Amino acid sequence: MSKLVTGAAVVVALWSAGAMAQAKYGPGTSAAEIKVGQSIPYSGPASAYGQIGKAETAYFKSLNAKGGINGRKINFISLDDGYSPPKAVENARKLVESDDVAVVFNVLGTPLNMAVRPYLNQKKVPQLFIAAGATAFNDPAHFPWTMGWQPNLQAEAAFYAEHLLKSRPDAKIAVLYQNDDFGKDMLHGLTAALGDKAKKMIVDSQNFQATDPTVDSQLITLKNSGADTLFLFTYSKQAAQSISKLDDLNWKPTTYLHLGAASVGATFKPAGLEKSKGILSAGFLKDVTDPRWANDEDVKEFFAWMKENLPQADINDSLNEAGYMYAKTLEQVLRQAGDDLTRENIMKQAASLKDFRLPLLLPGSTINTSATDYRVIKYMKLQRFNGKTWDFVE
Structure with a gap:
């Protein structure tokens, strides 16, 4: 009998150790949630771009309604910076030191990202998929915690x-x-x-x-x-x-x-x-209002998502599409991270995207990142606005 009890205890101990080994958490992550922080202009000279944050808020809310990512809900904390670099720095400090976020996501504007980059790299906080295309943001040798998204x-x-x-x-x-x-x-x-x-x-x-x-x-x-x-x-x-x-x-x-x-x-x-x-x-994105994409399954899915989650938004505003795509990219990284939700592994996964295909990218575009190349979107086509939609220029 004592041998059976001892054996059962060993099994339980091994199971517990395995369960503990499977899940690794860092700041802002737990079995229940993943905290994601953002600073973006909901006011000020670039307030139009606040629509990106609104679309991302709606996306994470809809994602949570479906169970979140690997069973964890996204706690998205999006703060207004008025397109002011000092305010962005203040927000970044609050998000890291008070809100204890796992990542700072999709800060908008080159000067604002330049302002927060030293702090976030010093604190080793992923500064992911920023809405700024400065060439300086593809510099993993000097700023390994900062990654852009759009073409530089x-x-x-x-x-x-x-x-x-x-x-x-x-x-x-x-x-x-x-x-x-x-x-x-x-x-x-x-x-x-x-x-x-x-x-x-x-x-x-x-x-x-x-x-x-x-x-x-x-x-x-x-x-x-x-x-x-x-x-x-x-x-x-x-x-x-x-x-x-x-x-x-x-x-x-x-x-x-x-x-x-x-x-x-x-x-x-x-x-x-x-x-x-x-x-x-x-x-580099499909113009969802262009008749050429009317029967595209990914565009249909986007329209259905917009109707359900952002019914009052202007479907012609491509910033909604941008927010949807930024959020999907972060979703992919967090899914890849699995149960190792340390900041180090989240950053590692962001730099390990292989032939990842976002639904609204133009045909022929896939995403590949590495530890030495942080560029996410590389593929572009020239287009001309015709008064309603875009025509490709060959």
């Missing part, structure tokens, strides 16, 4: 330069750029890609502060430069102002727009759909 800014600018050099090598270029790391990174990418032709082709460049009320004076100056091509390295507010001002000035340059501002709802509708016709931008 210099690669995007070079993508436009390559098209321009092939189609109109004698173009006269004007550039409007935000006077921070974001705008300067894009300007650098354009200049580098144009190479020896840059000094001759770029006839003028004007910058602005994110808090400036308008960019009218800059557009007037750029028109007077004699340029026939315009690069808008801006976010949605200034992009809409620029498109509207171009119409006022009756200036019709070939216009390339930063992909982060290429939103029908946040940019083209405020500017005027007719005024926005002809705008060029890099695409």
Whole structure:
């Protein structure tokens, strides 16, 4: 009898040890939940982008309703930073030190992510899938806890330069750029890609502060430069102002727009759909409003999700689609992490995505990350806005 009891005790002990070995938790994680933090502008000059946070909130809520991730609910704490770097730093400290989150997710804007990056790397907190494309955010050797998501800014600018050099090598270029790391990174990418032709082709460049009320004076100056091509390295507010001002000035340059501002709802509708016709931008997502994708199963699923979870949102606003995709990427990483929910393993899984296919990426695009290459989205196609949707430019 004593041998049976002893044997049972050994089995129980081994089972308990195995169960303990299976689940490893770090800050913000437990058998019940995974805490995810965010700082994003629900107010201020970039408040249009707060819609991303709203879509992500809805996504995690819908995910929790289905049981969460590996049986754990997502506790999503999304704070307003007003597009202010000091406020973003304050939020990051609160999320880490008070809210005890496992990861800080999808902070928007190059200057804000630059501001919080040193702190989060010092604390070894994953700064995942940020909504900023600065080339500096693919630097795992120096900042191993920071990973971007969208195509990096210099690669995007070079993508436009390559098209321009092939189609109109004698173009006269004007550039409007935000006077921070974001705008300067894009300007650098354009200049580098144009190479020896840059000094001759770029006839003028004007910058602005994110808090400036308008960019009218800059557009007037750029028109007077004699340029026939315009690069808008801006976010949605200034992009809409620029498109509207171009119409006022009756200036019709070939216009390339930063992909982060290429939103029908946040940019083209405020500017005027007719005024926005002809705008060029890099695409990497399916335009869900385009009839070409009407029978696409992934697009149908997205529409059904929107109807159920964000019924009041503008279906034309691509920021809803962006939030949906960011959230799905984080979901994949957390699923891969399984029961090892330490910050170290979450970061390891983010850098171990293999042929991962997000449903609304353009055909031909898959995600592969590694410990030495943190770039998530690499595939782009040039597209032109036709007043309603986008046409691919071959």
